[in-house]
Amino acid sequence: MTQQHPPGWYPNPENAAQLRWWDGTTWTGHTAPLPTWQQSGWDAPPKSKRRIWPWIVFPAIGLFVLFGVSAAIFVPKVIGAFKHPIDAANVYYGDIRDRHLTDAYDHLCTRVRREQTLEEFVQGVQTEEDEVGHITKLNAHEVHRVSGRGNEAIVDIDLTFARDQYPIQALMLNENGQWHWCGRRRVTN
Numbered sequence: 001m002t003q004q005h006p007p008g009w010y011p012n013p014e015n016a017a018q019l020r021w022w023d024g025t026t027w028t029g030h031t032a033p034l035p036t037w038q039q040s041g042w043d044a045p046p047k048s049k050r051r052i053w054p055w056i057v058f059p060a061i062g063l064f065v066l067f068g069v070s071a072a073i074f075v076p077k078v079i080g081a082f083k084h085p086i087d088a089a090n091v092y093y094g095d096i097r098d099r100h101l102t103d104a105y106d107h108l109c110t111r112v113r114r115e116q117t118l119e120e121f122v123q124g125v126q127t128e129e130d131e132v133g134h135i136t137k138l139n140a141h142e143v144h145r146v147s148g149r150g151n152e153a154i155v156d157i158d159l160t161f162a163r164d165q166y167p168i169q170a171l172m173l174n175e176n177g178q179w180h181w182c183g184r185r186r187v188t189n
Contacts, residue, residue: 085153085172088179089140097135109182133162
């Protein structure tokens with residue numbers, strides 16, 4: 001070889017069945033048998049085909065896992081955003097029905113508790129009971145989110161009293177992670 005080639009194994013010019021080491025300037029005495037694929041007339045071993053399935057399967061698995069983790073994080077939050085105000089409304093009115101008025105007072109929002117003492121609250125419940133009777137049945141069943149305010153919800157509640165029955169909408173506020181009753185209005189059809 002008279003051209004400048006990089007060092008490496010090349011076909012031996014003196015024996016076609018061998019490879020010989022070229023050090024970059026001269027042939028050395030190091031030889032090696034020619035690989036069998038070259039002796040049989042092949043130009044090179046067949047190239048292995050690139051497997052495409054890993055490029056499809058592994059990203060699909062990754063997306064599946066990502067979707068599962070996202071669902072595990074966000075689905076409970078979405079369900080809780082609608083379930084928790086209903087639960088809090090049921091607890092509040094359940095306490096009034098069961099005459100646990102101190103507990104019901106504790107479920108009032110901060111604004112209402114500042115404006116009304118426990119005694120005034122108990123008197124208000126008693127006044128309502130004198131007019132329509134004691135609560136016998138309640139069903140908080142639907143939440144309407146107040147637009148733009150994630151800490152407020154309107155809960156539809158069907159109230160049955162001893163002498164009357166009517167639907168209301170209760171304003172529920174999320175204060176420090178707890179939903180509290182903050183007022184109501186009677187729904188008229």
